[in-house]
Amino acid sequence: MAALINVPSKAKRGEIIEIRTLTSHIMETGFRHTADGKLVPRNIITSFACRYNGTEIFRADLFPAIAANPYLSFFTVAKESGKFEFEWIGDNGYSSTASASITVE
Amino acid sequence: MPTTRRQFLSLAGGVTVAGTIPIVTLRPLEATPAMLNTAIRNIVGEAQIHTGRVKLDIPPLVENGNTVPMTVSVASPMTADDHVKSIHVFNEKNPQPNIGNFYFGPASGRAQVSTRIRLADTQKVVAIARLSDDTFWQIAAEIVVTLAACTEEMN
Numbered sequence: 457m458a459a460l461i462n463v464p465s466k467a468k469r470g471e472i473i474e475i476r477t478l479t480s481h482i483m484e485t486g487f488r489h490t491a492d493g494k495l496v497p498r499n500i501i502t503s504f505a506c507r508y509n510g511t512e513i514f515r516a517d518l519f520p521a522i523a524a525n526p527y528l529s530f531f532t533v534a535k536e537s538g539k540f541e542f543e544w545i546g547d548n549g550y551s552s553t554a555s556a557s558i559t560v561e
Numbered sequence: 562m563p564t565t566r567r568q569f570l571s572l573a574g575g576v577t578v579a580g581t582i583p584i585v586t587l588r589p590l591e592a593t594p595a596m597l598n599t600a601i602r603n604i605v606g607e608a609q610i611h612t613g614r615v616k617l618d619i620p621p622l623v624e625n626g627n628t629v630p631m632t633v634s635v636a637s638p639m640t641a642d643d644h645v646k647s648i649h650v651f652n653e654k655n656p657q658p659n660i661g662n663f664y665f666g667p668a669s670g671r672a673q674v675s676t677r678i679r680l681a682d683t684q685k686v687v688a689i690a691r692l693s694d695d696t697f698w699q700i701a702a703e704i705v706v707t708l709a710a711c712t713e714e715m716n
Contacts, residue, residue: 472670485679487656513669517662521655521679523628529675533668 461542463556467534475506475514476529479544479552485520501526501546509538534560597651600658601689604649605697610689614698615648617688626680626706634673635690635698639665645672646691654684680706 462476479501486498498520506514514530526544542554601610618632635645644667650660663674672690680686683706689699 485656508668511668513666514674515664516674517659519659519661520657521652521660523677523679527675527677529632529673530663530665531669531671531673533670535668 459542459544459552459554461540461554461556463540463558464534465557466559466561469534469536469560471534472531473534473558474529474531475540476527477504477506477542477554478525478527479554480525481544481546481550483518483520483522483524483526487520499547499550501544501550503545504528505543506530506532507541507543508532509536534558536560594653596658597653597687600651601649601687604662604691605689608695608697610697610699612699615688615690615700617686617700617702619686619702619704621703622705623680623707625708626682627708628677629680629704629706630675631678631686632673632675633663633688633690634671635692637672637692639667639670639672641667642693644669644693646693646695648672648674649689649691650678651687651689652678652680652684653686654682655680660686680704681709682706 458480460478464473467473481501482499483501484496484499488496490496500520501518504516504518505512513532516528518526537558537560540556544552614635616634619629623629633648633650637643637645645665647665648663651658652660660678661676665672685701685703687699687701689697691697
């Protein structure tokens with residue numbers, strides 16, 4: 457699944473960096489009806505996690521009140537070069553991952 | 562015994578008179594609907610919620626409730642001894658009171674999260690932060706929504 461990740465490629469040690477993520481998902485609330493009155497079943501991303509070299513640095517529980525194509529921005533301290541791993545988990549067994557690397561000087 | 566019109570009217574009048582004064586005097590400054598309160602208590606438990614420290618950036622007037630940008634931040638040094646554990650965001654009038662729970666740690670560096678949310682109606686949004694000393698801090702914002710989200714018909 458398509459995900460857009462924005463992590464600075466380089467950072468100074470100890471610098472606080474912003475990480476921005478955007479993933480494509482309908483985030484169907486489960487509260488909408490079709491024109492003929494049927495309830496559209498819920499289909500949302502329920503959780504998001506970001507790991508920095510294996511350590512979890514940010515986690516989120518999402519609800520139907522999060523807009524379609526969930527966008528999340530958060531921060532972390534650049535402590536060492538390595539890899540960020542992102543994971544989205546949702547209804548109907550939805551799972552999506554992405555990663556980005558950073559060089560810390 | 563069938564109720565006569567006279568009995569009904571005098572009863573209804575009595576209820577109105579007796580009901581008005583307590584409603585006006587007992588209502589707290591910020592009346593939160595029961596669902597919002599329950600959702601908040603599920604996270605906070607019996608702990609006291611202080612006001613302040615949390616900053617909620619959200620437009621006061623939005624045209625489209627389907628995507629409302631929101632940033633929540635807490636002034637915190639984010640050290641191992643003094644950091645923000647989590648931020649919880651709630652709404653008052655969507656079908657469900659929760660918006661999101663966001664978890665941080667000392668490695669976060671800054672207790673701030675941005676996302677885009679849905680608002681079904683003109684309403685209040687509440688953000689509550691849990692600090693490492695297990696105190697809770699909150700802030701509320703009123704948002705006027707002209708086009709609602711969540712419950713409209715699908716085409």
